[in-house]
Amino acid sequence: MASINTNYGAMVAAQSLAATGRELANVQNRVTTGMKVSSAKDNGAVWAIATTQKANAKALDATINNLQRSQSINDVGLAAGETIMAALTEMKALGTAIEAATAAGSSTTAYVADFTALSGEITAAIAAANFDGVAAFGASPPAVPAAQTAAGVQTSIDAWASALQGLGTTSKSLERQITFNTKLQDALEAGA
Structure with missing residues (x-):
């Protein structure tokens, strides 16, 4: 007759130690990943929702990058626009001086x-106003004044002011969209 001697207390202790090890591994995984549910095995429904939220948050990365690129293009245009408007202001004074000198002989x-x-400065500013190969003023920016008169320059000032107003408004709108998308992304990441 064969007999098997077992130590019941040792078996219970070994099972408890194994269970504690599994729980410790779960807690370590949660601490390391920062997630309560890190796989479908933990909780399939919550994991599926979290995975979708993570994917949406990553998609927002591309959206935010595109918005920031557009904002950079606008900022380059606005910086060039300041130079252009300063030159146009001087040109208007020169146009008046040219008209007066012509009248006086x-x-x-x-x-x-x-x-x-x-x-020439205005033309150079227009040419330099591009970001990543995109012209800030598009394919057909407002005209550089050809007529050396105050009235001719004023027409250009009005056209450039309108163009810069559009860039400024777009820049503000992009700023709000970036803020919204960043907050949305933060909310998705916190919920994931």
């Missing part, structure tokens, strides 16, 4: 040279 050569130089 005086030489306008110096005024015209300054006017032409400022026109």
Whole structure:
């Protein structure tokens, strides 16, 4: 007759130790990942919802990046616009001086040279106003004044002011959209 001697107390202790080890592994996993449910095995329904939320949060990353890129394009345009408006203001004064000198029969050569130089600055600012290969003012920016008169320059000032107003409004709108999407992403990540 064969006999098997068992230590019942040792078996219970071994089972308790194994259960404690499993629980410790679960707690360590939760602490490491920061998630209460880290796999479908933990809770399938909650895991599926959390996975969808994580995917949505990652999709918002691309949206936020695109919004920030658009905002950068607008900011470049606004910076160039400040230079352009300053040059146009000087050109308007020069246009008035050219008209007055012409009426008095005086030489306008110096005024015209300054006017032409400022026109070149505007053209350079327009060319430089691009971000990542995208022109901030699009394919057809407002015109650089050709007529060396105050009225001709004023027409350009009005056109540029309108263009810059549009960029400013768009920039503010993009800022609000970025803020909203960032908060939405934070909420999705907190809930996941």
